[in-house]
Amino acid sequence: MKNILIINGHEKYGAAEGKLNQTLVDRMVSILSEKNNVQTTIIQNGYNNEEEHRKFLWADVVIYQTPIYWFSIPGLFKTYMDEVYEYGIFFKGGDRYGEGGLLTGKKYMFSTTWNAPEQAFGDPGQFFKGETLDEALEHLHRVQEFLGMEALKSFACYDVIKNPKLDQYLSELEAHLQEVLGA
Secondary structure, X not given: OOEEEEEEOOOXXXXXXXXXXXXXXXXXXXXXXXXXXXXXXXXHHOOOHHHHHHHHHXXXXXXXXEEOEOOEOOHHHHHHHHHHOOEOOOEOOOOOOOOOEOOOOOEEEEEEEOOOOHHHOOOOOOOOOOOOHHHHOHHHHHHHHHOOOEEOOOEEEOOOOOOXXXXXXXXXXXXXHHHHHOO
């Protein structure tokens, strides 16, 4: 049994109300709580820094559910990181830059929603110039590495605005959680 923290990083953006991201979080909670202890944070609903510190210290695995806006996380999610990832709790100075993470032994997973189609990744002739999903998320992986956490395989839903496939996304999510967490 693992302690799993699921963070919903969605921020209302134009017509995007966050229904897909919340649906994915709800499915994760449903699946993972059968064999694990699960806590959640919905950033858009507000948070308390000290409570978030306790959740991270409690968690064995942190799952970040977030849309990708302009190739990164929503601004409110970035603010959350700036406020919650506190020196002395999440990281400290190390002998070498990037080696002072205090969350060692913990794992994390990105679950992202993109308007980009899946074909845009891994093909040198497409927009991401051959980058895989994780290569496109490298800047976000670096943040977690700085904290000392270890990456699990990322999950993504693609083409979510122009060509949504909710049943497919939920089925793929369930298979992914089974693969990486033995859900």
